[in-house]
Amino acid sequence: MSDALPDRLSIDPASxxxxxxxxxxxxxxLFxxxxxxxxxxxCVSEGWIRVAAGTARDRRGNQMTLKLKGRIEPFLRDEA
Structure with a gap:
């Protein structure tokens, strides 16, 4: 498997x-x-991450998120 990480990655299986x-x-x-x-x-190219907004839920029961902009550096944990 390649160690190149994708430009965009989500933990939501529906994504x-x-x-x-x-x-x-x-x-x-690293943000x-x-x-x-x-x-x-x-998303590295657009420079944002989505993080959970406390315990708030939308009308479908999904966790609400905030989009934060900044410098993104993803890395593999199994190397460390």
Whole structure:
């Protein structure tokens, strides 16, 4: 398997950007130099991450998220 990470990745199985095999290996995200553990989705080229917004839910019962902009650096956890 290649160590190249995708430009965009989501933990939601309904998303077209979901990759279960890659998520099983473990992905870490550095956002503006700080490691984030609650990232739901990220896009490196557009420079944003989505994080959970507390315990708030939308009308379909899905977790509500916030989009934060900044420098994104994804990495594989199984290397460390």
């Amino acid at each position: 077209p950007f979901h990759d279960a095999a890659l998520l099983e290996r473990g992905i870490g995200i 503006n130099g700080v490691e984030k553990t609650n990232v739901e989705e990220y």
